[in-house]
Amino acid sequence: MITINSKFPDTPTSIFTEMSQLAIQHSAINLGQGFPDYPMDPLPIQGVTKAMEDGYNQYAPSSGYLVLREKLAAKTLKEHGQSFDAQSEITITPGATNALFTAIATFIKENDEVLYFDPAYDSYRPSVIAVGGVPIAVPLSYPDFKLDIDLLKDKITPATKMIILNTPHNPTGVTITEAALLKLHDLLVGTNIILVCDEVYEHVIYDGQKHLSPLAYPQLRERTVSVHSFGKMFNCTGWKIGYIIADKHLTEEIRKVHQNNAFSTFSPAQMAIAEYMSDPDTYQRLAGFLQMKRDLLMQSLKDSPLKPLAVQGSYFQLYSYEGFSLMPEKEFAIWLNREAGVTGIPLSALCEQFGDHKLIRFCFAKQDETLKKAAKRLCRLGRSLHPPY
Ligand SMILES: Cc1ncc(COP(=O)(O)O)c(C=O)c1O
Incomplete structure (x- = not known):
C-alpha cells in the first residue's frame, strides 16, 4: 500500500452526499441540494441536438465560441453599463465551480490568504487549500447575515491576496448593497487584492431588487474576476457550463490556467445557449418564477414551528427551529429526515466559524407539488411529531 500524505485530512464526505443518501434511505423529500426538480425548457435541449447534427462535436476554442461570448458582452453592457471585449475578457468554463478553482489557482500562491464570508459555498475552502x-x-453576523465589509477589513493582512464575494449569497440569500460595494472599493483601492465575485444567482433575485455586480464600478472591475453559471440561469445544473468575465490583464493570466485545466468547454451547449439567450426573457423570468416558489413554501409553513429568515436571492431559504428544539443542527436535520421525511441542510455544515444557531436550509427550486408535499409533512412538527429534546 502506498502512503498518501493527504492534502485534505479533515475533509469529510460532503453534507450533500450524506443527506441525499439519508433522503433515499428514508424516502424523504429532498430539499437539500440546490438543483431544480422540474424540467428545463426543451428549446436549448433541441439546440444541443441541432448543434451536434451541425457538426459542433470537436473541441471548441479554448476561451469559448465567440458567438456566445459576444452575447455575454452585450448582456453585461446592458446590465452593468460596462463594456467588456468578447475576445479578450470573457472565457467559457465547465461550470462556475471550475471557474472559481481556475481563478484561485491563477492568483493564489503558497501561504497567500483568501478571505470569504462564513457560511459559504463549500468549494472555496478546499480550492484554496489545494493550491x-x-x-x-x-463569520457573518446573525441574524441579518449582512455582507458587511467592515468584517473583512479587520481580517486583511499583508498576506491577503484575494477576497471571494458571493452575491446573492448561498446559503443565506442575502445580497450586497451599493454602499457595501463602495466601501469594498475604498478598502481595495491601492492594494493588489483580487476580488472574485461569485454571481451564479444574479438572476435569482427577489422583490424587484436589481443585482449589483462589482463589474459596474470601474475601479473595482480592474481587480474583479466575475464568475457565472448557465446551470443556474437556465435550470440545467447538470450541464456544468459557466463563464468568467475579467479585465484583459486578469483574463490573460486566467487563461494560462484554464487552457491546462479544462482547455475548453462542451461545444454543443455553447452553441445552443448562444441561440437561446438571444431572448433575455429566458433568464429574466427566473426571478418571478422562483419568487413564487419561495413564497409558496413560506406560506405553506406559516403554521409550523419553522420560522423563515428573510431571503433576497438564491435558491435557498434558512428556517429557524429555535424555541422548538434544542437539538444541534446536524442532529435535527437527521431527525427531520428520518421522522418527518423532509431533507434539509444543517447550516453549520456550511460553516467554519459561524456556529450552531438552530438553522436549516431548504432549497425551494422545486415543483410546487414537491414543496406542498414537503410542507404538509413539516406541518406535523409540534402536532403529531415532537423532537426528543
Ligand atoms: C454560490 C455558488 N457558486 C457556484 C456554484 C456552482 O455552479 P456550477 O454548478 O455552475 O459549477 C453553486 C452551486 O450550487 C453555488 O451555489
Whole structure:
C-alpha cells in the first residue's frame, strides 16, 4: 500500500452526499441540494441536438465560441453599463465551480490568504487549500447575515491576496448593497487584492431588487474576476457550463490556467445557449418564477414551528427551529429526515466559524407539488411529531 500524505485530512464526505443518501434511505423529500426538480425548457435541449447534427462535436476554442461570448458582452453592457471585449475578457468554463478553482489557482500562491464570508459555498475552502493558500473564513453576523465589509477589513493582512464575494449569497440569500460595494472599493483601492465575485444567482433575485455586480464600478472591475453559471440561469445544473468575465490583464493570466485545466468547454451547449439567450426573457423570468416558489413554501409553513429568515436571492431559504428544539443542527436535520421525511441542510455544515444557531436550509427550486408535499409533512412538527429534546 502506498502512503498518501493527504492534502485534505479533515475533509469529510460532503453534507450533500450524506443527506441525499439519508433522503433515499428514508424516502424523504429532498430539499437539500440546490438543483431544480422540474424540467428545463426543451428549446436549448433541441439546440444541443441541432448543434451536434451541425457538426459542433470537436473541441471548441479554448476561451469559448465567440458567438456566445459576444452575447455575454452585450448582456453585461446592458446590465452593468460596462463594456467588456468578447475576445479578450470573457472565457467559457465547465461550470462556475471550475471557474472559481481556475481563478484561485491563477492568483493564489503558497501561504497567500483568501478571505470569504462564513457560511459559504463549500468549494472555496478546499480550492484554496489545494493550491497551498490559506482560507480565512469571516463569520457573518446573525441574524441579518449582512455582507458587511467592515468584517473583512479587520481580517486583511499583508498576506491577503484575494477576497471571494458571493452575491446573492448561498446559503443565506442575502445580497450586497451599493454602499457595501463602495466601501469594498475604498478598502481595495491601492492594494493588489483580487476580488472574485461569485454571481451564479444574479438572476435569482427577489422583490424587484436589481443585482449589483462589482463589474459596474470601474475601479473595482480592474481587480474583479466575475464568475457565472448557465446551470443556474437556465435550470440545467447538470450541464456544468459557466463563464468568467475579467479585465484583459486578469483574463490573460486566467487563461494560462484554464487552457491546462479544462482547455475548453462542451461545444454543443455553447452553441445552443448562444441561440437561446438571444431572448433575455429566458433568464429574466427566473426571478418571478422562483419568487413564487419561495413564497409558496413560506406560506405553506406559516403554521409550523419553522420560522423563515428573510431571503433576497438564491435558491435557498434558512428556517429557524429555535424555541422548538434544542437539538444541534446536524442532529435535527437527521431527525427531520428520518421522522418527518423532509431533507434539509444543517447550516453549520456550511460553516467554519459561524456556529450552531438552530438553522436549516431548504432549497425551494422545486415543483410546487414537491414543496406542498414537503410542507404538509413539516406541518406535523409540534402536532403529531415532537423532537426528543
Ligand atoms: C454560490 C455558488 N457558486 C457556484 C456554484 C456552482 O455552479 P456550477 O454548478 O455552475 O459549477 C453553486 C452551486 O450550487 C453555488 O451555489
